[in-house]
Amino acid sequence: MGPVSARTTGQVRVVGTGLLGTSIGLGLTSLDVDVVLDDVSPSTLALAVDYGAGRPATDDDAPALVVVAVPPDVVAGVVAAELTRHPQAIVTDVASVKAGPLAALEAAGAATERYIGSHPMAGRERGGPIAARADLFLGRPWVIAPHAGSVPEQAAVLEALALDLGATPVRLPADRHDDAVAVVSHAPQLVASLLAARLIDAPDRATELAGQGLRDTTRIAASDPALWVQILSANAARILPVLSDLRDDLDAVLEALADPAARGAQRALADVLAAGNDGVARIPGKHGVDLKTTTLTVLVDDRPGQIARLLTEIGELGVNLEDLRLEHSPGAPIGIVELAVAPEVAGGLEADLVTRGWRIA
Incomplete structure (x- = not known):
């Protein structure tokens, strides 16, 4: 299989090199997209560059797309500045609230015809470029919030970005997104x-x-x-x-x-x-489908290779896992593995695992 080609075309400018901005940069640079980075913090910017998320911005840059990944309280101001600075670019932001920035931009008379907000539903408890991952958005919804002044072609550009990063694009107006x-x-x-x-x-x-x-x-x-x-x-x-x-x-x-x-x-x-x-029950399960499952709890010795062996044997039995959770028993050298499987295979899987020597709680 040859290298994967990016759907995103042209240069991408990422403003803000925290967790989301750096993760976007890492994902795009892995597809050979030209990513330029900017941040008010020189040390944060340098760290993101060192991790390979892109190169420092210069005055000669000509981005086709600008992604603003800054804290929510400064999003509107930064987006407005980027719209002015790059009059040929589409500008988006990845803040977790969409209606407020749009209203502020409209009130300020910004060029909102080139702005369309978005929000990847992904994150981690830790922030900053050191926590960034190229696969942060894999399989996660990426909301694209069209508005009265935007056009379908702009949404398509952001859908390409989301797909390049492994996310699932979802179109949702700003008010409905915030609700x-x-x-x-x-x-x-x-x-x-x-x-x-x-x-x-x-x-x-x-x-x-x-x-x-x-x-x-x-x-x-x-x-x-x-x-x-x-x-x-x-x-x-x-x-x-x-x-x-x-x-x-x-x-x-x-x-x-x-x-x-x-x-x-x-x-x-x-x-x-x-x-x-x-x-x-309304929370989508695997593949976005509401799926009823049965849980089996398997006790494993807390030593290397046991969970790998368990998963290998489940695969040999031809059983598809819907979910898996792992914890440890306090004060005991035992791992507790909760397996979620389709109800119709649970009984047979339990019997087969017991036959193979596994302990079922």
């Missing part, structure tokens, strides 16, 4: 942080009992507070009703727990848990 991320990203960040904060004063013995459930629900609480203050502030009007409804639901739970024997208390708790089942 969506309030529910699926911004409110969950606050919920995870509030829950994780309860661990500060928890006794050591309590945290030693932590399992995968706690890790799943608090993982994103490790995110950068400074960045998230900006994101939450920018989308506050849309996050507020989500959290208000959540507060009402929590109040109902508190009332039920205050007197679990009271009439209706058990049903109130059951309704909350059942609604959670219905909600999580």
